[in-house]
Amino acid sequence: MLQTSIADTPSLGADLRALRKTRSVTLAELAARLGRSVGWLSQVERGLSQPSESDLLEMAEALGVSLSLLKGEAQPTEREAGHIVRRAARRPIGKGIAGLAEDLLSPDLTDDFEMVHSTFAPGSAAPAPITRPTQEVAYMVSGHLDLTIGGREFTVGAGDSFRIRGEAQAWRNPYDQPAVAIWVIAPPVY
Template sequence: MPEHPQAMNVVEQADGPVLDTAALGAEIRKLRKARGKTLADLAGAAGRSTSFMSQLERGRAEMSISDLKRVALTLGVPLGWFFVSESKPAAEVGRVQRAGSRRRLGTVTDGLVEELLSPNIGGSFEMFLSTFEPGAMLLEPSLRDTEEEGYLVKGRLDVWIGEHFFELNAGDSFRIEREPFRWANRGRIEAVVVWVIAPPTY
């Protein structure tokens, strides 16, 4: 039984159906491992025991929406990450991602919106559609233990990779291999990039 069934029902009606217990647990486990978090980290954030979080990840426990909000904050994703707008045919799960049900990170006000193009997380790589608003920029260089490639679908984007600066236009592509990088959209329209990362960061 849900610990707070009324709270769960309110969110379901407002935001669409939440993932089932087994799928939710698997999703939390994948995100936790991608973030380098321990069960104890999540348990502390949610105010639950490590044993409870272990049961949750195995699909043997349910949690309230307030707990899930704290878990989402700890894992660096919006609460909506754990919700789906439509049910998928069984054959599409893990194989097909429909345009209307992509998971999103970030907001237009942040200057960058990333939509997960991969059908799920937890594979050997992940693919995002990154939209950079005009004027958006990453001021501090980012360094990740990853190999990344991007294809600029629309607009223009300035990219610094290591000590090198590049002006990219629609149709250009780039590769980042464990080097510090940053970016800026100094154009007048949004820049849209298909971005592939390995190993996954989400």
Template sequence: MDHPDTLGHDIRALRVARKLTLADVAERLGRSVGWVSQIERGLSTPSITDLQAIGNILDAPISLFFGTPTGPDEERGVVVRAAHRREIGERDTGLIEALASPDLTDDFEVIHSTFQPGASLDEPKQRATTEVVYLLSGALDIWIDGRAFTVRAGDSFRIKGSDYRWANPYDTPAQALWVISPPVY
């Protein structure tokens, strides 16, 4: 079964979601449009330095560009096994995130998040996205546009271009599934 090169297709999906052209990215990188196009088509492999620069331009963590889901060829691009998700973001903040989607080529992405006890996002964050979050386990305190809520396993909430922050002051991890459109990682 044919499946797309994850790195190149993910970079293209992020670029399109950010409404950037090949020329925009090429100019910011100081590279040619052809070079960026070759990366997106899987015909060339960028260096670590190039990936850092691409990540900065696309506002995506460089960790997203590493690793591909493993498994049988017939599952790649279709099935993501729990043990083989691509981890994204920084673990040291108390938030562990993994890409539950096979890649970033859809109009949305699905992220599995684990909020460790005591972890928090203290400074409000805002993204030009619509996000629906379903809490799988535990409890989480959230603030959306300054309004405080406590959500528990089975609850869900939506963030639509709003300021938000969160905290897990509880003794157990909270696990959530996020559906985000357009993709941000």
């Protein structure tokens, strides 16, 4: 099985389009940020042109995502593409918050939602509360987290779930064990 980077797969263009639209950025606006033509960017989104490594880095910065989201190492077989995400092929995502590792569980960002696997290291915490225009539901696989949702404080543990609807949110893991959660987020924000 030939392994390629995501820049060589059709999902890159679809993911770029989904990220751009989720952020309410037009083709013209993103092209201007990148110093490229609208036509070139349109071709990338349609899978007709392949961006260079430096183009990918600029796109990631312009869209506020990690480069690893746009560039993967292990890719699915043609038969599995768009349906199956193998553990080794998960794309790391997130904003580089210390103590938080996140992987995209969804095959791409073209659905109305995304699934994310998050691991919160012991002693880690969100640097500041955030508010996103999303609806999010998470299921705690293991460990414990202290949450602040809309100004209310909660502690959740393995087997618990919680929902956030566009409210200010923050998290911290003051415990000795990592906490693992699976999220469904709509619309996709990564």
